[in-house]
Amino acid sequence: xxxxxxxxxxxxxxxxxxxxxxxxxxxxxxxxxxxxxxxxxxxxxxxxxxxxxxxxxxxxxxxxxxxxxxxxxxxxxxxxxxxxxxxxxxxxxxxxxxxxxxxxxxxxxxxxxxxxxxxxxxxxxxxxxxxxxxxxxxxxxxxxxxxxxxxxxxxxxxxxxxxxxxxxxxxxxxxxxxxxxxxxxxxxxxxxxxxxxxxxxxxxxxxxxxxxxxxxxxxxxxxxxxxxxxxxxxxxxxxxxxxxxxxxxxxxxxxxxxxxxxxxxxxxxxxxxxxxxxxxxxxxxxxxxxxxxxxxxxxxxxxxxxxxxxxxxxxxxxxxxxxxxxxxxxxxxxxxxxxxxxxxxxxxx
Ligand code: SAH
Ligand code: SF4
Numbered sequence: 001x002x003x004x005x006x007x008x009x010x011x012x013x014x015x016x017x018x019x020x021x022x023x024x025x026x027x028x029x030x031x032x033x034x035x036x037x038x039x040x041x042x043x044x045x046x047x048x049x050x051x052x053x054x055x056x057x058x059x060x061x062x063x064x065x066x067x068x069x070x071x072x073x074x075x076x077x078x079x080x081x082x083x084x085x086x087x088x089x090x091x092x093x094x095x096x097x098x099x100x101x102x103x104x105x106x107x108x109x110x111x112x113x114x115x116x117x118x119x120x121x122x123x124x125x126x127x128x129x130x131x132x133x134x135x136x137x138x139x140x141x142x143x144x145x146x147x148x149x150x151x152x153x154x155x156x157x158x159x160x161x162x163x164x165x166x167x168x169x170x171x172x173x174x175x176x177x178x179x180x181x182x183x184x185x186x187x188x189x190x191x192x193x194x195x196x197x198x199x200x201x202x203x204x205x206x207x208x209x210x211x212x213x214x215x216x217x218x219x220x221x222x223x224x225x226x227x228x229x230x231x232x233x234x235x236x237x238x239x240x241x242x243x244x245x246x247x248x249x250x251x252x253x254x255x256x257x258x259x260x261x262x263x264x265x266x267x268x269x270x271x272x273x274x275x276x277x278x279x280x281x282x283x284x285x286x287x288x289x290x291x292x293x294x295x296x297x298x299x300x301x302x303x304x305x306x307x308x309x310x311x312x313x314x315x316x317x318x319x320x321x322x323x324x325x326x327x328x329x330x331x332x333x334x335x336x337x338x339x340x341x342x343x344x345x346x347x348x349x
Contacts, residue, residue, distance in 0.1 A: 005062040007036060007044075008134040011172060012180060022061065037137075037180035040145045042066055065134070067142045079326030082143060083338065086111070086135055090128055092160055093336045094139040096147065097325055103147070104154040107139045109170050110161025111338060115193050118226045119216075119260055120334040121292045122160045128338075130166040136173035140181060154187045158212070160336045163190050164198035171206045178207045185209045191256065196233040196241045203246050212254040212285075213242060217264045218272035226263065235276065242280050252281045256322075258334070259305055260289045261298035270311035283318035290324050290332040 010018060012033060019029035031049055035041040044050075044059050070091060071083035080096040095106040111128035113120070139159075140152055155177060157163045163170045170190070178185050191212040192199060199211075215235075217223035223230040230238075242253055255277060259265045273284070286309055289299040300308075305321060312319040324332030 006065040006134070007032060007062050008065050008138060009132065011133075012176070018062065022058065033180055036064060037141070037176065038182070040141050042145075065138075067135070067138045069142065069146070072146070073329040073331070075326040075329045075331060077325050077328075079329070079331050081326060081329050081331035082139075082146065084139065084142060086131075091338045092131065092135070092139070093331075093338050094143060094159055095326060095331045095336070096143060096152075102153050103150060104156060105140055105143050105152045106156045106159045107136060108159035108161050108336070108338070109136055109157055109163040109166050109173075113161045114165060115162050116228050117193065117214075117216075117334075119258055119289060119295065119297050121294065121330075121337050122334065124294060125337065127161075127165075130169060131161070133169045133172035133176065136169065137176045137181070140177065140183075152183070155183060155189070156212075157188075157190045158333060160338055162193055162195065164192045164195040164202065167198050167201070171202075174207050174209060178209075189254065191254075193227060193229050194233050194238040195229065196237055199241050199245065208248065210251070210254065211245065212256055213238065214256045214258070215273075215276075216256070216258050218269045218276060222264055222269075226260070239276060239280065242282075247281055252283050252318075255282055255284045256287060257284060258287045258289055259300050259308060261300040261304070263297065265300040265304050265308060267307060267311050270308045274312055274315040274317060277317065283320070284312055285320055285322045286312075287322045287324060287333055290327055290335050292330065292335050 007015065015032055016026065016029045035047045041047055041064060043064055044055050047055060065087060067084040069082060070085045073081045078098050082094045083091055085091050090111045092108040092111050094108060097104040097106060108131065110130050112125040113122045114127035115123055117123040140155065144151055177183050177188065185207045188209040189212050190209055191214060193214045216227060220230060220234045223235060245253065286305060288305050289297055291299060309319050309321055326332050
């Protein structure tokens with residue numbers, strides 16, 4: 001075994017293997033997993049269930065990595081944005097969204113994103129790199145430490161990145177989040193821009209979490225203009241995959257539709273949307289475009305948004321207007337950028 005293994009980088013099976021290689025019984029591996037994923041230990045030294053001798057023996061071979069909190073901002077609506085630095089100095093953002101009895105954490109799956117959607121600040125960065133499974137999970141662990149004794153109840157993979165473009169690490173992260181952190185798969189939603197082959201591969205490999213599709217337009221012409229992935233997987237292919245997607249009884253796919261002024265917000269669009277989604281067990285979330293400096297796209301008027309909703313609702317479809325929170329701190333959907341604003345002190349979390 002090489003020295004200095006990051007225990008967080010190991011899968012559950014690998015932690016068992018690690019324990020066995022160090023002559024430890026299985027219950028010691030379970031203790032390690034418990035301390036990492038449920039008690040959020042920052043280091044082996046915190047695992048007081050282990051004797052001092054055992055802790056220092058293990059410390060010769062392994063350690064527990066942690067994200068560094070580089071910045072934390074609080075919106076006037078209660079939303080909080082965490083900027084985390086990774087071990088190689090890259091930065092990612094996670095957003096905490098308190099809502100009634102829920103505490104949702106919106107997590108990132110990549111630093112940047114390669115998909116290049118024209119309405120998304122993250123897309124404008126390009127892909128910096130994929131996150132490792134533990135860097136995905138660690139956003140939740142770190143947030144839980146920061147907000148203790150409160151605890152995250154819901155997870156959305158709607159932060160930076162296209163989760164299905166980082167398939168293996170995201171799938172492994174989901175197994176750890178559901179299996180080791182004990183967050184129910186029903187309380188987790190993965191959002192994708194529509195990588196069709198990966199969408200179809202996903203149900204057989206990953207826990208059965210909720211699926212959201214960023215549709216955002218009703219013609220291939222309009223969708224390809226704002227979401228380049230549509231040129232590879234056009235609307236029909238995407239919706240055929242949704243029709244084939246194995247949904248449990250009473251589960252529905254969520255379609256996200258970012259309403260952009262003059263781009264995709266007409267009543268004709270609303271009518272086409274209804275037609276396109278016919279036969280798919282689903283609900284629609286309308287997200288009025290969240291503006292940012294580098295974009296000249298516009299959010300439609302409130303009246304246009306309400307009219308759009310009315311047309312869709314007339315078909316008996318569930319359609320909600322999702323006003324993203326945290327806009328004053330650039331924490332809303334599509335506004336995540338991951339750059340550190342200043343060189344404030346960092347702290348482990
Ligand atoms: N890459 C995934 C998940 C991250 S984006 C995806 O595209 O689904 C999360 C959501 O934010 C998507 O539904 C996307 O359409 C939306 N979004 C991106 N930029 C936005 C913006 N500027 N205003 C409002 N919503 C935006
Ligand atoms: Fe990437 Fe999603 Fe932004 Fe598109 S909307 S650029 S897929 S993060």
